[in-house]
Amino acid sequence: MTKFGFIGLGAMGKHMARHLVQRGLPVTVFDSNAAAVEDLVRGGAARGASVRDVAEKAEVVMVCLPTPDIVEQVAIGEGGIAGASAVKVFVDHSTTGPTVARKVAAALAVHGIQALDAPLAGGVAGAEAGTLTVMVAGDTGAFALARPALETYGRNVSHLGEQPGLGQTLKLVNNMIAGSALVTAAEAVLFGVKAGIPAHTILQVLSGSATARGFAVETLLADKVLSRRFDFGFRMDLMRKDMRLALSEAEAVGAPMFASAVVKQFFDAAVADGEGSNDMTRVVHQIEKLAGTTIGSAGGPA
Structure with a gap:
């Protein structure tokens, strides 16, 4: 054996x-x-x-x-x-x-x-x-x-x-999509909250939507963020490291990453705020601060 x-x-x-x-x-x-x-x-x-x-x-x-x-x-x-x-x-x-x-x-x-x-x-x-x-x-x-x-x-x-390296490339693709989806989904949900719809209602409806449902909505936001547990299990600084790798490797092969470069800045800001050792889902705090409200059962000031 x-x-x-x-x-x-x-x-x-x-x-x-x-x-x-x-x-x-x-x-x-x-x-x-x-x-x-x-x-x-x-x-x-x-x-x-x-x-x-x-x-x-x-x-x-x-x-x-x-x-x-x-x-x-x-x-x-x-x-x-x-x-x-x-x-x-x-x-x-x-x-x-x-x-x-x-x-x-x-x-x-x-x-x-x-x-x-x-x-x-x-x-x-x-x-x-x-x-x-x-x-x-x-x-x-x-x-x-x-x-x-x-x-x-x-x-x-x-x-x-x-x-060699094909597995690593696909992992960077995976993490870049996951991080970007989380940031953009949080931004969109906070728009709905600011307009007067409770976060839990937004996420419940989106989870049944054929066009908007997905991992960022159903697992990261509806479970980890709405509950305020922020316990997905992947550190913020490691996600930021992966995003930096993705941008560097994409540049090396000539692939455009305009939107992803903006998303990385939210993780940069979170690490700068001392969130590096915390869960990656806490990046949502950066958007909540800008919106002046939270994704929570009742919303409320950030």
Whole structure:
């Protein structure tokens, strides 16, 4: 049986690694947070002493990390995965952008390691339920070796092609649409609130509309914002990072992103206001302040 490794047991990674254990797949885990490792070990995972130790024990090593810099350090930095004896396939579930994915793939190939960029959609809830969308790019044989693990936490696992970075590109497309839809939907709903329609009425009607319904309306606004819980499970600073990556990569290939550039500024403003570590849905506060009212059960001053 293929031996797996999992590095990065944060908000999503801890659930993904748990699915591997529950499916009976042998997995060695590591994270800088010792408590997160201990929790998985109690559940049946093997303990990795370091990044390199995991790669010395596992043929397929998956990572789920917060930033491109950390991914590069773990994959090809000193004491990282490159050069370890056991690892054959490196699977990156982080969002790094296609440029970093290609750089990492080329550097690992020198060591005989195949790299798959395999970013995710579905958030923390999807990771916990095992219903993530996994967007994979890279060698077909490497994908086949990793697939049994990916399918433990991915309901929709797609191989986009062998060119490194295609998965990262699609993830940036996904997040740019999600962030833009949230901002524009919030703006439109606040127009309705200011005109005198209760927010809950607006969202109830829109959820039944064939033209306006969708994830931003039904999940982000009607559930996470209307309730004022703001608990979608994805940090503001990470969404902003993904938007910055999307704009940079789009410019590199000559794709226009005029509207998306404006949307990013709302996330810039939210981070500047100290919201970086809070949930991405709190970007709605920026629009509420401009409107002078809120999206809430009864509306009211912002």
